[in-house]
Amino acid sequence: MQYLEGRKYVVQAIFLTVALVFAARLFYIQVLDGSYKLAADRNTLQRLVQVPYRGLIYDRKGQLLVQNTPVYDLMVVPREVKQLDSARFCQLLQLPLEELRASMKAAKAFSRVKASPLVQNLSTPELAAIQDNLIDFPGFSIKARMARSYQTQNLAHALGYVGSIPPTFLEKPKYAKYSPGDFLGISGLESFYEPILMGRRGVQYRMVNVRGIEKGAFRGGEFDTLSVAGQDLHTSIDIDLQKYGEELMAGKRGSIVALDPKTGEILAFVSSPTFEPAMLSGKGMGNRYMDLLNNPERPLIDRPLTASYSPGSVFKLVNELVALQMGVVTPQTGFDCNWKLVRCTHRHEPPRNLSVAIKNSCNPYFYQVMRTALLRGRSRNAREDVRLGLSEWRRQVMSFGLGDKLGVDLLNERKGLIPSSDFYDKRYGLHRWNFRTIYSLSIGQGEMQVTGLQMANILATIANRGYYYTPHFVRGIGNGGPLPEYRERHYTSVDQRHFEDIIPGMQEVVDGRNGTGNLASLAQFGISVAGKTGTVQNPHGYDHATFAAFAPVEDPKIAIAVFIENAGFGGTSAAPMAALMMEKYLRGNVAPYRKRWEEWVMRPAESFIRTH
The missing domain is CATH 3.90.1310.10 (Penicillin-binding protein 2a (Domain 2))
Known part of the structure; x- marks a missing residue:
């Protein structure tokens, strides 16, 4: 009996202990810990x-370019929708029944208990119609938000x-x-x-x-x-300059990029054909986007950033700078204008030195410059020598920001292409190509590809005599400056003194007698311009026209590259367009008597072919 009495107390103690534990836990949950209360309250x-x-x-x-404006969306919580009068609902919103069913299905797939948008960007009449009758449609509500306006x-x-x-x-x-x-x-x-x-x-x-x-x-x-x-x-965009550039390029395909060489700030960024920013905002944006996407002129392409072309004769400047750095030529080096090597664009005085060659854009001259750089005086059939020479040449060319992304503050930038020895090995086979295979690189043709942004950056680099800042659009964020990476100088492999050697020839292009780019002259305004014309061969139609320049030469404030598809000779079409853009930026306006030049460059691209 005493044993049984002892067991009774043990069992009672166990039950008492368990009861105390539960009581303490209940007290903690109900009094001390508010999380369960909060969970219940969430209902x-x-x-x-x-x-x-x-x-x-x-x-x-x-x-101000972009601001916010209030718009309204119709939201739905599917579980709360009761006996929806679909016919009346669609009549109020002028909404097709099929579209309502599809939107409701999408809302249910997302969540039956959470709100999701049914109709976005309600117009004022739609908002008034549904708001006055919203009490009849449980589960629906109006949500205000801010949308972009331009x-x-x-x-x-x-x-x-x-x-x-x-x-x-x-x-x-x-x-x-x-x-x-x-x-x-x-x-x-x-x-x-x-x-x-x-x-x-x-x-x-x-x-x-x-x-x-x-x-x-x-x-x-x-x-x-x-x-x-x-x-x-x-x-950093000058919106007045941007507008002017888009007007000049209207009806053409191509690009204009203008930079401030001293900072890398982008002043104008013209892609043509273009469209109004407001087309991709507001109600019906999806349909307008598809119209732009299906437009045969392809206005959605960001040409300065994603369209890459052979640079043409503008690249001769880089080719010469690399050869000067390699020590294989000097500013006084002369070569014959030998058409047996490569055809020249026109008859001109013998290229007895660098300045004359640049002024007349002599193809045979720059052919021989690159051959000398790659072969260092050795046999042009020495394939291994060409292979090694091309690798060194390419390394220095890429220091100008070519063949890779510059790092502009936009997505989807194209790298372009500076072909390597491995590239040609894959295309033709090891030891199965020589200088004659790749000579077109010397005049900016062949497999070489650059973007409009890269071309403008070349001129900014020359204007700075050997370095550039990464091109960028944003010069200030809030009350601060641009991102740190846009304040860093990027130096080329070419010494500063060599840049001084090519600038006189570039000035002769514009202001010299019979210079290929004399339609870009701003001498009448006391502004010195250094530039280079280009005509880019196009196997699919008329040649493309390009012109790149910077001004003033003594204190560069703008570097610009103009590229016009199917417009032929760069000196006829692209050069006067660049001149008008530089005049607009440097002087604040274009002189009234220059109206005829505006009319000239606004013509269709093909008309320049006939003129030339």
Whole structure:
């Protein structure tokens, strides 16, 4: 009996201990720990994400280019939709029934209990029609947000556009903060600077009753976070110069890129044909995008950045600089204009020195310059010597920012191509090619490819006598400056003194008697210009025209490259266009009597072929 009495107390002690543990745990949950209370409260909470004010975009003079304007989306929570009168709903919104069904299906696939956009960018009549009748459609609500609006009709390719986040993006950790229906930068500066422009989202928790009526802030806003507005972008673009460039290039295919050599800031970035930035915003944007995509003129192509061409005779400047650095020629070196080696563009005085050769763009001269650089006086049939010489030549050429991305603050930049020995080995076979196979590189033809941005950067490098800054659009973020990488100088492998050797010839191109680019002269305004014309062979039609220059020679403020497809000789079409752009930037306006030059360059590209 005593044994049984002892067991009774043990069992009682165990039950008492368990009861005390449960009581203590219950006290902790109900009194000390508020997490379970919060979880229960969430059934009556409404989580509102506060989308911050997106940063604005300005030009270099402080002119507003892109701002925000309020728009409204119709949101839906599928589980709360009860006995939807589809016919009436579609009539109010002028929405096809098939589109409503597809949108509802997409909303259910996302979530039956979370709000997602059903119709975005409601027009004012649509908003008025549905808002007055919203009480009859449970599960639907209006959400206000800010959309981009444009104060300029220009610079579409560089500005880019903002669009609804694609579903595939939501699966990536990079976009974890975004939800279906959120907007973000899709292209251009809007995309590159997305983290800076978007700011930081905030969250507010609101108490609601079973009818969805707001009853105030949850716990006095204890768990709320404030949104932080995005920072503004202050670009280097001169929007007046940009507009003028687009007018000059209207009806043509090509590009104009203008840089400030002293900073690498992009002054103008013309891609033609182009479109208005507003076409890729607002209601119906998807249809307009498809129209642009299917346009045979391909206006969506960002030509200065993604279209690569042979540079033509502009590249002769780089070829000569590399040869000077290698010590195989001097400014006084002369070569015959031997048409048996390669055909020259026209008859001219013997190229007795470098300046004469540049002025007349003598093909045989630069052919012999490159051959000398690659072979160092050895036999032109020495294939291994050519192979080794090309590798050294290419290394120095690439120091000008060619054959690789420059690092501009836009996505999708093309590298271009400076062919290597391995490239030709794969194409022709080891030891199965020689200088005669690749001589077209000496005059900027053949397999070589550069972009319009790279071509302008070549002239900026020459203007700086041997270095360049990475070209960039944004000169200020918020109250600060550009990103640090855009303040670093990039030096070429060529000594400064050699750049001084080629500039006199470049001035002769523009201001010399019978210079190939004398239509680019600004001597009447007291402005000295150094430039180079180019005519790029095109196997698919008329030749392309190019001209690149910088001015003033003594204190360079602008470097420019103009490329016009199928316009023939660069001195006839591209050179006067570059002159007008430089005049506009350096003087602030174009002289009234220069109207005839504007009319000249605004003609169709093919008309320059007939003129020449």
